[in-house]
Amino acid sequence: MAAPTLAADPRTRRVSVSSTEGQAGSDSYDPSVSADGRYVTFESFASDLVANDTNGALDVFVRDRQTGITKRVSVSSAGSEANSYSRDPSISADGRYVAFESGANNLVANDTNGKTDIFVRDHLTGLTKRVSVSSGEGQANSHSFQPSISADGRHVAFMSKARDLVANDTNGALDVFVRDRREGSTRRVSISSGEGQADSGSSYPSISADGRYVAFESTASDLVANDTNGALDVFVRDRREGTTRRMSISSGEGQADSGSSYPSISADGRYVAFQSSASDLIADDTNGSYDVFVRDRQQGETRRVSISSAGIEGDRSSFVPSISADGRYVAFHSAARNLVANDTNGKADVFVRDRQQGVTRRVSLTSSGSQADERSWLPSISADGRYVAFESDASNLVANDTNGRFDVFVRGPLP
Template sequence: MDFRPSLRRTGSAATVVVAGLATVVQVAGPAAAAAPSLRTERVSVSSTGAQGDASTIVGDLSSNGRYVVFDSDSSGLVPGDTNETGDVFLRDRQTDTTTRLSVSAAGEQSNGSSGSPRISADGRYVTFISYASNLVAGGSRPEIGYDVYLLDRQDGTLDRISETPDGKPGDGDNFNPSISADGRYVAFETYASNLVPGVGAGNVVIYDRTTAQLSPVSVAADGTATGSGSFAPAISDNGRYVAFVSFSADLAPGDTNGVGDIYVRDLVAGTTVRASVSDDDHEIAGDSRGGEVSNNGRYVTFWSDDSTLVPGDSNGASDVFVRDLQAGTTRLVSTSTDGVPANSSSDQPSITANGRYVVFDSAATNLVAGDTNGVFDVFRKDLQTGTTTLVSRRTNGTQGDSDSVNPNVTPNGKIVAYGSDATNLTAGDTNGQTDLFVTKLLG
């Protein structure tokens, strides 16, 4: 099973498994001059700067942007990579070194594909999934599948966390881990039926590193676990809130639409609320995906192809939204600085811990002035000022010549990692692969 998202977006959530006024930001064209200060670098390279020979689509950042984790099938990023499968890597942007993380404590290469890494705020802990059976002792199981692992880079400890209290592996696959800032909590989706008593396959669970226990997340307000159909968790930095997608009709009253909705579970208060509702609190008919939640649990960003979330949504494409759970309002995020809705598909949002910035990708040409490349770009929306900024550019401001998608952002909103097919974001990009880039906005 390919757990990595496709680079190209369709604009329809149904096809994906998985303000004030300010000056419009000018965008440099192919030979443009002045542009807002930024610096773009390619990070899916070896310690010597050699290009990868396979694609890298998604990356995650430590809070200061120094460390970037990603998965790749490339065999040339580190010496001795001969397992011919996907591995998890870490790029240190300060020392310009790349190391492989998906190895056993003894340094043995994995015998199965690894991916979907996420990193803690300080870069110490990294969680990822792997099909390998040799990463930890007792890793093999009768039915080989994906497990979730947690690596402590400080002491080198690698633990399989998708297992029963007595150390037995899950009887189904596990995907999409999300880690809290301190590395204590890891939420993930599981298709195993034996990890948590009373919780069947197709649910979201959370691992507590301190207690080494798993608990259910995709539960109704009364604590009842859903039958199935919950996935794609995203945990808040403080580990209190988990946003996720669910097709279940049991999580909130009046859920009768039969589509994927965004929910937020407050693990302290024990409440579950639906976030993918319209500005006037009505249920929507379209699918929603990509939920993420701010640190205080107030702001939830997601994307949807439903046209009734906000008034005047007539572009016929997927859009990015933010739900204010405290005020009970839903806001369109994929707009230009002056509030004009995107004229094409927008998706894959990521929100900062304070809820101020949202980064997303979009094929729209009207979000910033001078966007003429006709491909998916990565943008940043400042929800406080309303400013929309084009992120996926070369350091001199030149637009990318192909799609850039799947952004993740640091807590301060200034450093963004994303995958791109563009060949002109940095010099010497000749490998013909999707690469991982990091852009730092200096202004």
């Protein structure tokens, strides 16, 4: 699939629109962007983004920014619309595959568990498959959520309360699993290096490009030795080596004094971004707020990235990082007013930190560089860091935004 032909200067475009550029009649959220920024998937309550949307439910869509076509992907292989909600999309690198969760029971045959499941839509072939199943294709006996799809679409990580996706799942807690769509196997990854199951819940997976590494958050205290902080931590499972390591630690290996969550892993699994309210992951963390950090697994270093270009810590909290393929760029949203100059809108904004250059830029801006008149958050950054998708209820990011709803936007190409 060819890369989009876009202007050299950063521009902001709304993508939660119909193929005829009509704006959505209801709210749109939670974008996930393909490697080159061409495709953006998102969820929306709107019934006017595609024809014949009559289910009255939250659906998942994909916007092709090159062709200007918007398609609904939360449909069955026969094209039937879902009979319940669909949400939390995750898109493959080339934009072909979209994983999502759905409460619908008509997206695939024999869906009789009455639970939220994880599905993958191949919008090239038009096939929809359920992936929250056991290696023997048995359906889950409880709900599954929060998919993260690998670059090639082969592996899908997700969380589930189901006890029958793998053998000997007796902890009664949320666990993280990976489905290999090629081999038809399902494995639990929220386990210790000794294969012991977690003594508490694990969630919010982020999978590396080849599916080898899975980052996730967990309140378990037995995934690694000496986990005594009693807090939510971030871990990485190496599926090839069978090891589990804690990421939410300082460069000196000290454990965090408060919770860490929402990991985002780089393509090769070397870097893991996460949010944390801990004050002891780095020196001089005195803002008493949530910050965004990056752990370099190779060097054993933890750095804060929710800072200004001058290195000043944010005066408000920063959340929900999204890291580029090489780990150089980290997008996040923040209510801080001091990360960039002239931030006077008093709203949460989306920022990108260039870790190589030590520069922080605000990206929730109009094409002319004006700041948003309302909140912007939940960014998703492209593999090369040049495009950032985000949701916002601002009315001034693009012309003729009169729907008064949350919309999904893309900013780029970034310098």
